[in-house]
Amino acid sequence: MDRFLNIMMAMDAKNGMGINNTLPWKLNEDERWFLSISTTTKDPLKRNAVIIGRLTYESFCKYLTKSFVHWHFIVITSNSLESIKANYEQSHLDAVRSFDEAVRMARGFLDDPEKGIESVFVLGGVQPYEQAMASDLVHRIYLTRIFAEYSCDTYWSNLNLSQFRRIQRSKDEILAELDDQIIEENGVTYQFQVYEFDGKQ
Ligand SMILES: NC(=O)c1ccc[n+]([C@@H]2O[C@H](COP(=O)([O-])OP(=O)(O)OC[C@H]3O[C@@H](n4cnc5c(N)ncnc54)[C@H](OP(=O)(O)O)[C@@H]3O)[C@@H](O)[C@H]2O)c1
Numbered sequence: 001m002d003r004f005l006n007i008m009m010a011m012d013a014k015n016g017m018g019i020n021n022t023l024p025w026k027l028n029e030d031e032r033w034f035l036s037i038s039t040t041t042k043d044p045l046k047r048n049a050v051i052i053g054r055l056t057y058e059s060f061c062k063y064l065t066k067s068f069v070h071w072h073f074i075v076i077t078s079n080s081l082e083s084i085k086a087n088y089e090q091s092h093l094d095a096v097r098s099f100d101e102a103v104r105m106a107r108g109f110l111d112d113p114e115k116g117i118e119s120v121f122v123l124g125g126v127q128p129y130e131q132a133m134a135s136d137l138v139h140r141i142y143l144t145r146i147f148a149e150y151s152c153d154t155y156w157s158n159l160n161l162s163q164f165r166r167i168q169r170s171k172d173e174i175l176a177e178l179d180d181q182i183i184e185e186n187g188v189t190y191q192f193q194v195y196e197f198d199g200k201q
Contacts, residue, residue, distance in 0.1 A: 003138060007138055011144070021059050023059075024152050038070075039067055043118055053077075057087070068088070075096070099132070147182075
């Protein structure tokens with residue numbers, strides 16, 4: 001399989017990612033970036049598929065339902081699709097039992113024009129991220145580096161970017177606004193970093 005997965009994530013200075021099933025921070029510009037990258041499609045009739053763990057999906061149901069129209073969710077869970085649907089009624093939602101099943105489904109969506117899926121993002125939590133990185137299927141990593149420490153209960157400590165190279169603003173329209181700028185919001189500094197697989201160790 002070609003590399004068709006995009007990972008999107010934010011991490012604090014100690015690799016912290018979450019607390020109490022939500023984000024430890026409220027950073028408006030990061031949220032705007034996250035929504036812009038993960039929902040944008042070149043074809044306005046298409047949407048992006050997102051592979052996501054059940055807990056992260058449940059937090060999306062609390063905070064991000066306005067954007068649900070732009071995504072097709074593939075939720076990894078041992079629960080039934082009906083119980084997942086009970087969180088928020090919507091039609092663009094599948095439930096699968098494993099990361100591998102999620103990947104097979106996403107690949108099938110890309111290969112079937114009738115499904116109308118343009119890109120595939122892995123949006124967490126820790127296990128889906130780790131399995132994506134171990135899969136040899138990751139094309140790009142969109143990483144928000146936050147230069148501050150938060151109280152967290154979810155960490156991803158072994159992110160290895162040695163086979164990826166950092167890329168700058170590119171002709172790719174989705175990255176047209178990327179630059180090296182350090183953003184400051186309410187005294188917290190952070191930066192958007194984008195990495196692409198280049199196969200070198
Ligand atoms: N900073 C960021 O970029 C970022 C991104 C995403 C999430 N987060 C934060 O991270 C926290 C949630 O992450 P998390 O890692 O604790 O949970 P998660 O992956 O979102 O959800 C865990 C649940 O998903 C299912 N699951 C996930 N991976 C699986 C796998 N490979 N195989 C089988 N089932 C799998 C299981 O569901 P069942 O129990 O139903 O079987 C498991 O209990 C929240 O605080 C969230 O806000 C942060």
